[in-house]
Structure formats: C-alpha cells, structure tokens
Amino acid sequence: MAEIVTLAEAVTELVSDGDQVALEGFTHLIPVAAGHEIIRQGRRDLTLVRMTPDIVYDQLIGAGCARKLVFSWGGNPGVGSLHRFRDAVQNAWPAPLELEEHSHAGMANRYVAGASGLPFAVMRGYTGTDLPSVTTTIKPITCPFTGERLTAVPAINPDVTVIHAQRADRAGNVQMWGLVGVQKEAVLAAGRSIVTVEEVTDELSPVAGQVVLPSWAVTAVAEVAGGAHPSYAQGYSDRDNTYYQEWDAISRDRATFEKWLTEAVLT
Template sequence: MSKLLSMTEAIRRYVPDGAAVALGLALEPCIPFAAGHEIIRQGRRDLTLIGPISDILFDQLIGAGCVAKIQAAWVGNVSEGLGHCYRRATEQAQPRPIVTEDHSNFTIGLALRAASLGAPYIPTRSLLGSDLARKNSTFLHASSPFDGSPLLLVPALQPDVTILHVQRSDEDGNAHLWGSLGICQEAMLAARQVIIVAEEIVSREVITSDPNRVIGPSYKVCAVVHEPWGAHPSAVQGYYDRDHQFYHEYHTRTRTAEGFQQWLDEWVLGLKTRQEYIAKLGSARLGALSVKEHRYAAPVDYGY
C-alpha cells in the first residue's frame, strides 16, 4: 500500500501538539526544512526537538513559538554562529520559555541507540568530569559491575516521530540515503513513527538493486512525502549544494525578534507550499546550487 502523502497531510496526521520530534539527524546535510516550515504553518505547539547540531531549523521552530523543550547537542547557525531565536528563548523567554537538556553529539546518538535496542540506557565514559554530566539531570553516575570504574548512564530517548530527508524512496518508505548519515539510522529505529521526505520517488526495483543503502525498515514509516528541494538551504549530496548565502542572510535578518518575524512572514508563513518557496528562490539561484560535477560510485555486484 502506498504511503505517499502531501507534506500538509503528513504533518497534520503525525506531528501533533506536544510531540517529541527528531530532526536534522544527518548533521549539516539533508535537514528537512520543508517539513519544519509546514510544522510552523500549522501552528504546532509544545514540541520537544531532538537532534545533534540542528542548524537553523531548530532556531526557526523556536522563534515561531512551536517548541517547549530541546534535547540536543547544539542549536545555532553552523556557518555563522549564534542562533538568535534560541538565545532569546533561553535568556529572555521570548517568544516563550524553553527547557534545555544538553547532550554531546555522541550521547544524543547513544540515547537514540538505546531506544532502538529497547534498552533503558547505554553506559559510557564520555562526558565524565564535564559540565554536561553535571548539568543534564537525566544522566546517572554509576560504577562498572566488573571493575568498579566510574560510568555515565545515558537514558534511552524515543521520539514520537523522526523526520528524515533522503535522496530517494519508494512509495512504501524503503529509502536510500547516502553521504553523511549522522545518526539517522539510530533515530529511525528509535522512533515510534517515521516520516520520509524524498527528492525522488522511485520503483521498488531501484531500491532493491542496492539494499545496503536502505536507511531503515519501511515498517517504521508512516508517510512518504515527495518534496524536491525540501532540504534547502542545506545540501543533499548528488542533488544540490549548501546555500551559504541563505544562512548568512538569515543570521543577519534575525538578530531582533522583529527581524525574525519579517523573515518568517516572507519565507514561511507567506508561502503556502514548497513550490512557492522554490519559485521565490528563482531559477538562477537554483541553477547555481545544482550539481556541476557528477561523482558516481563504482558499481556493486550483488550476484553469486
């Protein structure tokens, strides 16, 4: 049965108020901005955002008032520095106060891995002696039952929904992702449900021709959305490059709450669909970001 839905319908069905949502899991590439913008347009509230570095999508959701809690390693603008909306929320409770549970990139991966295994926690020596181990009250200090050495127990973290942007998927949610995977696999296996957003929808035969590239099991997938350019301004390897200028413009314009609201009205609330967003970018900008030099992997022989 096909799981194809529009972005509007996928977010309406599977991202309710109060949901814990994992996003931006491949680190800098394949950030599902189109999904995040639809969450903002539908006015979701009291969300918990889960992820590693997150980049400006978390900042946008925070500035739009969608977020109650952050469980992440970092929130900001990778190439520019501060996330102004995140800073206003943490320092001034604008547009609302948020709760932050600090992780490292490693421990957020461990927390999701634990949930994917059905384990209550994963022990580690990472972070021992750091401020993170003291500040995040969900971490527990323990001793190894084998030699008594100190350990830190990282509790399992299960998102209600993980949203992944991928290069291609079939209609059932068997999806190929290549390049940086980050912690996409851990988050997909940990989540109760998964929304796949794909640059291309392809046949099952294309997917099964390269099974090792499948990011995770399709039975976890509740919806598949076909959304070309759905990760802009982040990069999607083999499809388009990172739009560095877009990040710079966002950083400059969102220094004030008024500036952020103007940016949000222009780039999110004033655009009903991703197609309108693409049209606003314009053909010249899209052409400049498109792939200039193809670098294909060597063929893989799955025969016997």
Template sequence: MDKTTTMSEAIARYVADGATVALEGFTHLIPTAAGHEIIRQRRRGLTVVRMTPDIVTDQMIAADCVAKVVGAFVGNSSAGSLGELRRRVEAGTLELEECSHYGMICRYLAGAQRLPFYPLRSYAGSDLPRVNPGLRKVVSPYPGPDGGEPEQVYVVPPVHPDVTIIHAQRADRRGNVQIWGLTGIQAEAVYAARHAVAVVEEVVDDAVVRADPNRTAVPAHAIDAVVACPHGAHPSFAQGYYDRDNAFYRRWAGISKDPERLKAWLEEYVLGTRDHAEYVAKLAADGTWDRLAVGSAPSGSIDYGRRLRKEHP
C-alpha cells in the same frame, strides 16, 4: 504498500501539539521543509530533538512551536548564533536539555534498542553532568581492569520521539529510504520513535532501490509515510541534488538577531507560502537554484552477480 502522501497530510497525522519530534540529518539532508510545515500548521508545545539544533530549530522556536529543545551542538553551522533560541533560553522561556554529540547518538541507540540507558566514557571531567542531571553514573556489574574494583561509568537515558522525521535523497513507495554522502543517526532515530516520516527528493520505482540495495539506510518496515519534496533540505544540501546555501546561512545570523526581521521573514517565506513548492518558487526568482546547482559525479557501478542455473543430469 504505497505509503506516499503529502507533507501537509503527514504533519497533520503524525505531529500533534505537545509531541516529541526528532528532526534528523547531519550537515546535509536536514528536514527543513518538514519544519516549515509544522510552522504552517501552528503546532504548539513541541519538544524538538535534534543532534545539532540549527536554523530550522530557530525558525520553529520563533514561530512559537517549541517548548523544549534536546540536543548537542547548538548554532548556525559556522555562520553565527541562533538569535531566537538564545533570547528565549536567556529569558527562561525555552527549556534546553544539553548533551554531547556522542551522548545524543547513545540516547538514540538506547531508544532504538529499547534499553533503559546507554553507557559512555566521554563525560568524565566535563561540565555537562552539572547542567544536565539526566547524565548519571552507574557502577559496572563486572570487575575492573585486572580484576580490580568495578568502574563507575556515565550513562544517558533513551529518547523515544513520538515521530522522527528525516530527509533523504530517494525512497520507493513502500518506504525503503536510500541515503548517500554524509550519513548521521537517521536509522537509529527512526527506530527509537513510535512513528517515522521520510521526506525525499524523489520517489523512485522499486527496481531502482533493488539495483542498489546497500544504499538503503532505513528499510520500509520502519517508515510510516513517504513525502516527495524536492529541495526540501534547503538551506542545507542534498548530495547529488543541490549544494549548501552558504550565503543563506550567513544571512540568517542577521535575520535571527533582529526579532522584527525574523518575524517578517517567517511571514513572507513560511506562513506566506501554501507549501514548500511555493517556497521553492520564491527562491527561484532570485536565482537560488541556479546558484546551488551541482554537476554530475557518478560513483561508478558494481556487479552483484546472480546465480546461474545449472541443469542436473
């Protein structure tokens, strides 16, 4: 029942060359440390699926890990462009399959529910079907409004990653994963995949999870491996653990714009470190973690209640 392992072992086991890898976490809890370990293990030919391809995707592309990106919003989270992704798309050396945010949600839902497609209305009038032939129309099998002609609706195909990797605040050793703050599409991305790895800020006792069961976003039966990795979402944030590193996001625009500077950054901070603990230590030297420290903001407590045993006469 104990699914805990190291990051190195989890990536070695579940991420093979040519695999389809989903990295999910929306705005916070982005599995950056997992992406860095994929770079260290020099995986090649990956298809990266991410609702919002961002800095970690740019880094993996620059390290020659990625052949294709599947996603929606692409960018450096309000701070600029992804230089390497842009260079390779414009050069025709990286395949980019574009959807909308909701389109990506629907693809995960279809994958999780083992459906052949998922319908949505939001592509009507959009240019996306022109650039992505996988976005198609079907005729509804039911009459239209007021008994009229059946409607035509857009549909998206399912996505079935070989492995989904998520980051979260905590999990127990069996793999019950708990998340609070902003939540994204983590659960659906996990259920859509063949395997799933949960990277967490801390591994906690079963009793901690049982005391607050409604925070369990992904249950143990869907998780193959649990990796404890403090600060593993940097430069994004983990609600309650550390803040978003806005200064790094701003710096990344300049780093990724210059291929030589980007290569040097990867050599120093990723390929030049044995693991994420060394990466964390390097950032500690310039006061990063002090700068990103957060104060306490308890959310209160609730009483789930318990049945009282009554003696029968």
C-alpha cells in the same frame, strides 16, 4: 508499510501539540521543509530533539512551536550563534525554552539505546565537565564486570522522528547516502516517522555507502524536492552556505525574523 502522502498530510496526521519530535540531519539532509510545515500548521508545546539544532530549529523556536529543546550543539554551523534560540533562552522570547543539554556522544548513544529497545546507553563521557550538574539525564554507572566508573544516558524515543532522504521507491523503502548522521537510529527509536525525499522512483539503484530503511520501519513518505534547502542532498544539491550566512542577519532582530517568517513560511 510506509504510506506515500503529501507533507501536509503527514504532519497533520503524525505530529501533535505536545509531542516529542526529532527532526534529525547532521548538516546534510536536514528536513527543513517539514520543519516549515510544522510551523505552518501551528504546532505548539513541542519538545524538540536534535543533536545539532541549526537554523530550522531556530525558526521553529522563534515561531513559538517549542517548549523544550533536547540537544548537544545549537549553532549556525560555520557562522556563529542561533539568535532566536539565544533570545528564547536569555529573554524567554517568544516563550520560555527548557533545555536538556548533552554532548554529541551522549545524544548519539541515547538514540542508539532508543533504536535498540534498551532503557539506557553506557559510554565514557562527561567526566569532569559541568554538564552532569545541569542535566539530570547524565548519571554515573559502575561496570558490573570490571568495576570501571562509566556514564549512563537514557534512551531517546521520540513520538515522531522526521528526516529527509534522497529517494524512496513506490513501496516506501527509503534510501540515503553521504553523511547519514544519526537518522537511522532516530527513525528506529521513534514511535512514528516521516521521511521527506527528493524523489519517489520505481527502483532504488544501489549507491555506495547507502543506508536503506525498509518500508515497514517507516510510517509516512512524502516527496519534497529540495526539502533540505539550505542544507543539501548529496547527488541532488549543494549546501547553500550563503543562506546560512544571511540567516545571521535575518534572525538577529525579532521584527526582521517575523517578517521573514510571514513571507517565507506562512504565506
């Protein structure tokens, strides 16, 4: 059963140096506050996993938390590139960043395999691209029934998955709705999980399109209202598009970024 704890307690207990950590969220419901707590607690050598590493991953990378990134699209959605990510790849600042690069379809299938307890997933994808030549976790496979040549990608099973959801009840059952991305698969694929929520309520009244993660599938729940900002939680907040646009200037320069990090996260 999920324990209801503070975010600081959850990160202290469940995220360790060297872990493979997935903070998932596909534009919506991104666990930004949890990412900042990982930075504050000074975690190092993390393998960060995410389909769409956006600005919270830019922040984790710039803060020196990451050793490796497993991903399919690393950008500032609708704005442009991630400058801390780019600086790490191009200039090894503040540390070298190893990449394991996929497509969205590949990453989604890797989570599905992880959640399903399978060693790999089968898909049509990557054929003719240069990705298999730079990513060792993309392999051809022949269908044993039709002989068709397909692509296999290995399961992702993070040590810990972190997501943000709209609500949990006091027993730790989690409810989310709107664009739910790959969060259910990422939680079920992981050894441990942390869910930050907008609010903990007595009851979870049904919402159209909801996904419910039962308490026994989650390790820890922490109430963090606004914990997805500048991403959003449908029904609670809107995406702060201005923040995403402003991040471009903040992140472009190392000194400006470090000033931001000190003022916005570390103090």
